[in-house]
Amino acid sequence: MTSEYDLIVVGAGAVGENVADRAVQGGLDVLIVESELVGGECSYWACMPSKALLRAGSVLRAAHRAPGAREAATGTLDADAVLAHRDDIAAHWDDSGQVRWLDKAGIELARGHARLDGERRVVITSDDGATRTVTARHAVALCTGSAATVPPIDGLEDARAWTSREVTSAKSIPKRLAIIGGGVVGCEMATAFQSLGSHVTLIARSGLLAGLEPFAGEAVAERLRAEGADVRTGISPTHVARNADGTVTITLDGDDTIEADEVVVATGRRAATDDLGLDTIGLTAGDWIEVDDTMRVTGHDWLYAVGDVTGRVLLTHQGKYQARAAGDVIAARAHGASVDTAAWGVHVATADHRAVPQVVFTSPEVASVGLTAAAAEKSGIATRVVDYSLGWVAAASVHGDDYEGTARLVIDTERQVVVGFTVVGDDVAELLHAATIAIVGEVPIDRLWHAVPSYPTLSEVWLRLLEALGRPSVTPPS
Structure with missing residues (x-):
């Protein structure tokens, strides 16, 4: 088994796949390492399944606005059919199709958890505990993404709250769903589950969709309320408890309470860098990784970080954009090219500073x-x-x-x-x-x-x- 590669990519989500593909097209041999599903967060727990959950409600609303269609569309959504469609979109959490793509692209896959062990060296631990050490001739690219944060609300962890993963892969629709957080995930899932039959309570410490124009969050809140959701802004939970009957009680500022069947925490993301061996090269575990516009890590000419781990823009399309730049630059440098960021144009990532596009698929x-x-x-x-x-x-x-x-x-x-x-x-x-x-x-x-x-x-x-x-x-x- 080969132990040396031109490039080792850690994380086989959409970002890692694109880094690897561009590098292979640039003439490098590449190993990609994945501890979960090839295709990553976007394919199985984020972009794709969430949009599948939202689509039916969007279509039904459009029909209800149009005379003629309104009269034909007299029923409610079939939640079981929507969930089945979601399962199809998420490939039933089976990554065999993505693995076939890697093979076709000429990218070697290693299953297991990857951890840096000094410069250009990666230790891969498989599920059975076996380890393998591989070395990169030219570069290592960290593409491990981000994970949901769980805020320090009393009782929240013990209450087994859902994160974005559990809510997008839910097997049934809760009768009552409480969502903590008024960002993109919170607003999109409030929209989806309200249309699928849940009574949704959305709890946001400030207004909805902070960081966008104020009229955006106001319009989303107004529509959610019109469709029956309870939107509470300017308030925070102080305690969450899972009751003996399986329901959840959420205590708010002022001691008001909300009863729900499930609670979702959607209060932000953190860098998924906790156990990557960053300490072996002088970086801090758990931190976002600072990079230049070629996605090379500050102070390490062999190490790259791409996508969410950089903290620059936590969006799949921007991560894939960064990946194309990084893959091209890694291949160029491996072949001896001197990359001047001022002269490389499309081969460096500059559109993730100010010109970042984003769609929130709410109603x-x-x-x-x-x-x-x-x-x-x-x-x-x-x-x-x-x-x-x-x-x-x-x-x-x-x-x-x-x-x-x-x-x-x-x-x-x-x-x-x-x-x-x-x-x-x-x-x-x-x-x-x-x-x-x-x-x-x-x-x-x-x-x-x-x-x-x-x-x-x-x-x-x-x-x-x-x-x-x-x-x-x-x-x-x-």
């Missing part, structure tokens, strides 16, 4: 990229903010009755480019990439006037936002 959907108005102001950018109601766009009337939504542009007035875009409304996720291109490409406002949106589509909001911004200045010929 309504929230899509954003770049800076919020508050973040732009805080960074010292001279801005102008333009809002427009999606309900005033012609396509909104086609989508159905009483369509509501808001789009916002944040303009850098000195450079005359878009630095932020947020849109909230039903079926708005597909609007986002146009904004991402405008921001990443730094397309001048006067050129955006020539990007004509099709009629009648929701994309026409771009024209309306530009009109609200004002006509471009015209300099008459001399």
Whole structure:
């Protein structure tokens, strides 16, 4: 069995797979190590299963808005069918298809827990306790992702609270579900389980979707309440207890209590670096790993960290973007190339600083990229903010009755480019990439006037936002 490879990748999730694939395409031999399922968090416990849980409710809401479809769609969701579809999307937690892809791509797989043992050396411990030591000729890439945090709420750990993993892989729909945390996971799962028949109580210490434009969280809270959920903001749990009958009692500030059948904790993520052997190379276990724009770890020219472990952006698509950059750079350096980050263009990761796109698949959907108005102001950018109601766009009337939504542009007035875009409304996720291109490409406002949106589509909001911004200045010929 080979004990030396050009590159050793620790973690075979979407990020690790992409690092390995790019490096193999660059001519390197690669070993990837995975202690759980090949495909990682996104495939089995996050992006894919969560969206499968959300999709049916989204479709039914759209039908209820459209005359004709509304009259046909008179029933409620079949929760068992939704869960079965979720199981299919998660491949029934069987990674054999992903393993076949690794083999086809020419990437060798080792099953087990990987731990650094000094420079370029990795010890792999299999489930039966057997160990194997492998060495990297050129690089090791840490792609172990992140894990759910469990806040220090009295009784929470003993109450066997669900995290994002348990809620997305739930085998049945609880009659009453309490969710602690108003971020993306909390809001998406509140949306999904309320539509699937749970009575959801969402508990958020502040407003919902903090970090996005305030109107986004407000719209999601309003819709959840309209659909029967109990949304409580500005309050925190002080105690959680699992009762003798299996139910859960949650005590809040002020001694108010909530009774539920299950409780979900969705209060953030931590770096999954606890037992990676970081201490053997002078780094701290459990910390996020600091990297440059080639994803190389500060102070270690052979070590790379990619995806959530860096703490830069905890999103699958951004992690895969970083992975493509890292894989290309690792291969280039292995072949003796000198990588100047200023000259390498697409081969370094720079779009995860300010131009980060994200969709929250709640009801309504929230899509954003770049800076919020508050973040732009805080960074010292001279801005102008333009809002427009999606309900005033012609396509909104086609989508159905009483369509509501808001789009916002944040303009850098000195450079005359878009630095932020947020849109909230039903079926708005597909609007986002146009904004991402405008921001990443730094397309001048006067050129955006020539990007004509099709009629009648929701994309026409771009024209309306530009009109609200004002006509471009015209300099008459001399």
